[in-house]
Amino acid sequence: xxxxxxxxxxxxxxxxxxxxxxxxxxxxxxxxxxxxxxxxxxxxxxxxxxxxxxxxxxxxxxxxxxxxxxxxxxxxxxxxxxxxxxxxxxxxxxxxxxxxxxxxxxxxxxxxxxxxxxxxxxxxxxxxxxxxxxxxxxxxxxxxxxxxxxxxxxxxxxxxxxxxxxxxxxxxxxxxxxxxxxxxxxxxxxxxxxxxxxxxxxxxxxxxxxxxxxxxxxxxxxxxxxxxxxxxxxxxxxxxxxxxxxxxxxxxxxxxxxxxxxxxxxxxxxxxxxxxxxxxxxxxxxxxxxxxxxxxxxxxxxxxxxxxxxxxxxxxxxxxxxxxxxxxxxxxxxxxxxxxxxxxxxxxxxxxxxxxxxxxxxxxxxxxxxxxxxxxxxxxxxxxxxxxxxxxxxxxxxxxxxxxxxxxxxxxxxxxxxxxxxxxxxxxxxxxxxxxxxxxxxxxxxxxxxxxxxxxxxxxxxxxxxxxxxxxxxxx
Ligand SMILES: Cc1ncc(COP(=O)(O)O)c(C=O)c1O
Numbered sequence: 001x002x003x004x005x006x007x008x009x010x011x012x013x014x015x016x017x018x019x020x021x022x023x024x025x026x027x028x029x030x031x032x033x034x035x036x037x038x039x040x041x042x043x044x045x046x047x048x049x050x051x052x053x054x055x056x057x058x059x060x061x062x063x064x065x066x067x068x069x070x071x072x073x074x075x076x077x078x079x080x081x082x083x084x085x086x087x088x089x090x091x092x093x094x095x096x097x098x099x100x101x102x103x104x105x106x107x108x109x110x111x112x113x114x115x116x117x118x119x120x121x122x123x124x125x126x127x128x129x130x131x132x133x134x135x136x137x138x139x140x141x142x143x144x145x146x147x148x149x150x151x152x153x154x155x156x157x158x159x160x161x162x163x164x165x166x167x168x169x170x171x172x173x174x175x176x177x178x179x180x181x182x183x184x185x186x187x188x189x190x191x192x193x194x195x196x197x198x199x200x201x202x203x204x205x206x207x208x209x210x211x212x213x214x215x216x217x218x219x220x221x222x223x224x225x226x227x228x229x230x231x232x233x234x235x236x237x238x239x240x241x242x243x244x245x246x247x248x249x250x251x252x253x254x255x256x257x258x259x260x261x262x263x264x265x266x267x268x269x270x271x272x273x274x275x276x277x278x279x280x281x282x283x284x285x286x287x288x289x290x291x292x293x294x295x296x297x298x299x300x301x302x303x304x305x306x307x308x309x310x311x312x313x314x315x316x317x318x319x320x321x322x323x324x325x326x327x328x329x330x331x332x333x334x335x336x337x338x339x340x341x342x343x344x345x346x347x348x349x350x351x352x353x354x355x356x357x358x359x360x361x362x363x364x365x366x367x368x369x370x371x372x373x374x375x376x377x378x379x380x381x382x383x384x385x386x387x388x389x390x391x392x393x394x395x396x397x398x399x400x401x402x403x404x405x406x407x408x409x410x411x412x413x414x415x416x417x418x419x420x421x422x423x424x425x426x427x428x429x430x431x432x433x434x435x436x437x438x439x440x441x442x443x444x445x446x447x448x449x450x451x452x453x454x455x456x457x458x459x460x461x462x463x464x465x466x467x468x469x470x471x472x473x474x475x476x
Contacts, residue, residue, distance in 0.1 A: 074106055074127035075366075078373035085378070094381035097460065103374060107457040114437045114462050119260065119288065119414050119453035122314045124367065131366040132316050135359030151358040158361060161368045162309075162321055167296025172329070174322040174350040175361055179287035180207040181335070182306025182322035185350055186283050187211040189332035192251060194220030199245045199275075200254040202227050202446065203261055205285060208254065222249070228264065230447050231405040235267035242271045246278050253280050257300065258288040261447045263387075263404045263414030265293070272301035281328070287311060290321070292383065293412055294376040297323050304328070312413075314455075315367040316360035322350060379456055383413035386454040390463045391415050397474050403442075403449045416442055418449035419474050427473060435469040 081102035085093040093099060106125045109115075115123075124132070139146050155175060163170040176182055188211065198212055202225045215221040226245040232238050242253065253275040258265050272282040284302040289295070292312035297305050305323040309315035324332060330345045338349035371379065388406055394417055395402045404415035419427055424441045427450050431437040440451045454463065 074125065074130070075369060075373060077102060078106060078370060082373055082375060082378075090375065090377040090381040091385075093375075093378045094385040100382060100456065100459070104457040104459060106370070109457050112436065114435070114465065116452045116454055116458070116462075116466060117438050117440045118455035118458075119311065119451065120440060121310050121317060122312060122455055123457075124314050124316060124363075125370045127370055128314065128316065128363050128366045132359055132363040135362050139359050147355075147358050151362055154362045154365075155358065158365050161365055165291070165368055165371070166321075166323060167298055168323060169326065171347055172323050172326050174324075174347050175364070176320045176322055176350065176353070177318050177356075178310070178320035179205075179285060179306045179308040180320075182320050183208050183283065183285055183304075184211045185322055185335050186304045186306070186324070186332060187215065187254075188335060190252065190281075191331065191333075192219060192221050195222065195249060196251045197222045197224055197247055197249040198252045198254055199224050199226065199242065199250050199280075201225055201256070201259075203259045203264075203444070204254065204256055205260060205287065208285060212254070224250070227446065228259070228266070230262060230264075230403055231410075232264070235270065235409070238267055239270045239274060243274050246275070246280070250275075250278060250280050252283060254283040255285065256288070257284055257286040258292075258412070258414065260288055260414070261442050261444050261451070262416050263288075263411045263451075265289070265410055265412070269299060269301040272303075276301070288414065291371050291376070292380065294380045304332075309364055309367070313364070313367050313371055315364040318357070319360055319364050322347075374456060380412060382456060383454070384408060384411075386458055386460075386463060387411065387413055387415050387452075389460060390452065390454070390467055391417070393467045394470050397471055399474050400470070401449075403447050413455070414451060414453050416447060416449040416451045417470075419470075422473070424449050427470075430473050430476075431466075431469055434472070435465070437466055437469055 081099050085096050085099045088096060106127065107123055108126055108129070109123075135151060139151060156170075159170045159173050159175060162175070163173050166173070174182075174185075176185070184207070187208065192215065198221060200209070200212070200223065204225075209223075212221070212223045216223055224245055224247070226241050228238060228241065242255075246253075253271065255266055255268065255271060257268050268282075268284055272284075275282050281304070282302040283304040284300055284306075286297075286300075286305055286307045288311060290307035290309070290312060291314075303325050307321050309319040309321055310317045324347065329347055329349075334350045334352065336350075336352045336354070338344070338352050342349055342352075391402055391404070391406055394400050399420040401418050401420065402415065403418060404411050406415070418424060424443055428439050428441040431439055431450070442449050442451050452466075
């Protein structure tokens with residue numbers, strides 16, 4: 001009863017503050033990046049961000065109940081906002097700025113920089129940060145007992161939630177630290193002999209290529225790489241390129257679902273079908289698509305799949321996931337040996353890592369709830385809308401060239417642009433030095449430019465500011 005009253009009071013206060021904040025928003029945004037902005041916005045944000053407000057709620061509610069309230073209210077706000085757009089299609093909801101303003105409020109966005117490198121690693125919503133704090137506090141009350149006996153059990157719930165999100169069985173999901181660990185588990189865990197060939201691309205991720213090159217040195221495995229045109233003409237062209245790269249000795253096809261350099265999506269299912277016709281297995285590097293594009297792992301027709309949960313799912317830093325098709329689990333060697341009587345068909349054999357942070361693993365659950373609260377398809381459409389918003393404006397400028405195709409099936413939140421006659425590093429440097437816009441430089445043999453990745457908390461005003469900054473650089 002008392003608890004419900006607390007929630008009601010805090011919800012009402014929140015609505016009032018949100019109204020005030022909305023009215024002030026335009027004025028704040030005018031100031032936002034001006035020279036006086038820094039002090040002003042910092043003060044304003046300090047007074048009015050959701051986190052600060054909720055911190056006050058904690059004081060009102062008493063420490064323990066308050067911390068719990070923070071999570072519930074954060075989640076409640078997302079569900080309430082989602083209810084207001086439930087009559088819209090995902091594409092329409094993608095343009096409902098009130099909804100996305102509520103999502104922005106759910107993050108602790110820095111007023112000091114404009115972060116457009118969310119592809120590297122994403123921030124956690126405040127509800128996840130709070131859940132993590134809570135699990136860390138519980139663990140610290142008696143780490144050996146609470147971590148191994150209490151929090152450890154909760155990992156099974158997380159496995160089930162991840163499996164539901166991915167559309168597969170929990171018995172096929174291992175929780176680990178990142179895509180690199182997931183994919184290298186497969187690369188080092190496969191039995192291969194000298195002369196066996198792997199087909200991949202020149203645009204695959206360096207960590208995984210390093211692992212394959214170690215197998216080249218150790219075992220005499222052969223790595224063949226095809227080039228994906230930038231931009232490709234069609235999905236069919238990409239499938240044909242992979243087909244042409246196959247030889248009678250190809251045993252494994254290793255490919256990205258989305259290439260990190262350009263944001264190009266690959267037609268994984270069609271390539272996997274072709275590879276299976278040749279008797280090969282397929283490893284999919286989905287570091288950039290899980291909880292970004294709305295799909296299920298089974299849609300990809302691959303055999304092995306790795307992703308990072310600290311990217312688009314916004315789970316705690318250092319969380320990842322490995323999926324292996326059930327019947328293939330038994331034959332993959334774990335990176336860290338499992339006990340000798342352990343069932344080698346059990347996916348948990350990949351989790352004998354020793355002591356690590358169970359709090360970060362448990363807090364994945366909160367990020368899944370938050371992601372589901374937004375709605376997977378709505379999120380995908382918003383991310384695509386944001387990319388189109390900036391990219392269409394920037395690509396209309398003289399000297400600017402997009403390195404990403406904006407067709408909906410070909411890309412989503414990651415896109416890359418260059419400016420004629422200017423080194424990508426110089427553009428990236430100028431964006432930060434002049435405007436405090438954080439992006440990343442891509443200096444690859446086949447793709448040169450600046451990679452831009454907004455996220456669900458990025459506003460259109462942020463992107464207007466970014467577009468103006470690019471215009472200034474392009475004219476200079
Ligand atoms: C395509 C791709 N694969 C794998 C990774 C590795 O991810 P992590 O550093 O989380 O292991 C990245 C990182 O950005 C990536 O872009």
